[in-house]
Amino acid sequence: MIGRTNGQPVSITGLGVHVPERVLTNDDLSKLVDTNDEWILERTGISERRIAAEDEALTDICLPAARRALEMAGADPKSIDLLIVATVTPDMAFPSSSALLADTLGMPDAAAYDLSAGCTGFVYAIAQAQTMLASGLSKRALVVGGDVLSKILDWTDRSTLVLFGDGAGAVVMERVDAGGFLGFELGADGGGGANLWLPGSGSRKFDDPTKYVKMNGREVFKFATRVMVSSAEAILDECDKSVDDVDVYVPHQANVRIIDHAARKLGFPQEKTIVNVNKYGNTSSGSIPLALADAADDGRLKPGKLVLLTGMGAGLTWGSALIEWTHETTGAAA
Numbered sequence: 026m027i028g029r030t031n032g033q034p035v036s037i038t039g040l041g042v043h044v045p046e047r048v049l050t051n052d053d054l055s056k057l058v059d060t061n062d063e064w065i066l067e068r069t070g071i072s073e074r075r076i077a078a079e080d081e082a083l084t085d086i087c088l089p090a091a092r093r094a095l096e097m098a099g100a101d102p103k104s105i106d107l108l109i110v111a112t113v114t115p116d117m118a119f120p121s122s123s124a125l126l127a128d129t130l131g132m133p134d135a136a137a138y139d140l141s142a143g144c145t146g147f148v149y150a151i152a153q154a155q156t157m158l159a160s161g162l163s164k165r166a167l168v169v170g171g172d173v174l175s176k177i178l179d180w181t182d183r184s185t186l187v188l189f190g191d192g193a194g195a196v197v198m199e200r201v202d203a204g205g206f207l208g209f210e211l212g213a214d215g216g217g218g219a220n221l222w223l224p225g226s227g228s229r230k231f232d233d234p235t236k237y238v239k240m241n242g243r244e245v246f247k248f249a250t251r252v253m254v255s256s257a258e259a260i261l262d263e264c265d266k267s268v269d270d271v272d273v274y275v276p277h278q279a280n281v282r283i284i285d286h287a288a289r290k291l292g293f294p295q296e297k298t299i300v301n302v303n304k305y306g307n308t309s310s311g312s313i314p315l316a317l318a319d320a321a322d323d324g325r326l327k328p329g330k331l332v333l334l335t336g337m338g339a340g341l342t343w344g345s346a347l348i349e350w351t352h353e354t355t356g357a358a359a
């Protein structure tokens with residue numbers, strides 16, 4: 026799916042992020058599985074990640090992020106009529122994490138549902154919210170992207186354990202006079218789905234009853250390097266923009282080698298490319314808002330900047346969004 030937005034302009038008016046307190050370094054992991062700091066750093070660019078506490082679930086880490094985004098937007102929770110939580114690690118299959126979050130935040134008028142599109146979930150969710158806002162169906166939306174992948178990792182499997190971390194981000198979206206979202210490109214290839222999957226997590230029966238993330242890293246790597254480039258090129262072309270027009274490039278934070286490859290192929294210099302995978306690992310749906318928050322805090326993300334977001338992940342899925350940033354969003358960390 027690809028297209029420019031139409032109808033009333035819609036933008037991000039508030040941004041909030043949150044990560045769990047506990048830091049797990051590469052050296053910590055080397056005490057659990059046969060790995061080492063040098064391998065992880067060289068192959069992924071990751072130094073450390075945040076890990077949720079035993080009793081912390083998805084909504085616990087989404088809540089501070091959501092509150093911060095609402096505060097930044099100056100939005101009364103009661104005024105939110107749409108809440109989408111993008112995640113593959115909800116508190117439970119049902120009730121949805123979004124319904125639980127809407128209740129905790131005090132949003133009696135909100136339509137609330139979870140959205141599953143792997144690490145691309147946040148990009149899918151902002152596309153949905155944008156169309157509902159532009160059409161007038163929604164007046165003010167809260168979109169949350171977050172995951173606690175530590176809960177579904179096999180803590181004896183070095184090939185997945187070292188890659189992921191926990192984190193969440195939230196944005197308030199509403200209609201504005203000008204600027205905001207210009208277009209989206211979204212895609213999915215279920216044929217490649219078995220390269221990154223969670224067997225036993227749904228209604229299909231599997232012989233192995235363990236519910237852990239399984240991944241064919243090399244295949245996902247090949248997929249990622251392809252779609253991170255093709256999706257970005259497609260949305261730029263659709264919106265009649267070039268790489269030179271883009272001020273801030275926010276790629277999904279999975280692996281610094283994937284980011285470097287995409288940035289090089291597309292022609293983004295280092296100073297335009299946001300990288301924070303070193304300190305958070307791959308936080309799935311939390312990755313793009315966490316990167317946006319860092320970009321805002323280091324002064325690179327300002328009103329008037331053209332921002333390109335590109336995600337990819339389980340499904341397999343991918344997606345890009347092009348946005349003319351309209352609001353000041355520094356101080357997004359709770």
Ligand code: UT7
Pocket residue numbers: 059060061064065068069144183184187221242243245246249279280307337338339
């Ligand atoms: O949002 C999407 C989520 N997933 C991804 O983005 C994953 C994409 N894939 C990747 O990022 C990379 O494929 C990995 C980082 C997962 C792996 O890097 P690689 O360069 O493709 O390594 P590899 O799988 O080819 O493994 C190379 C070697 C193997 O040993 P041998 O067979 O050469 O002796 C692995 O057994 O590294 C070994 N290895 C490790 N060694 C130390 C695999 N994992 C580890 C580890 N520590 N954690």
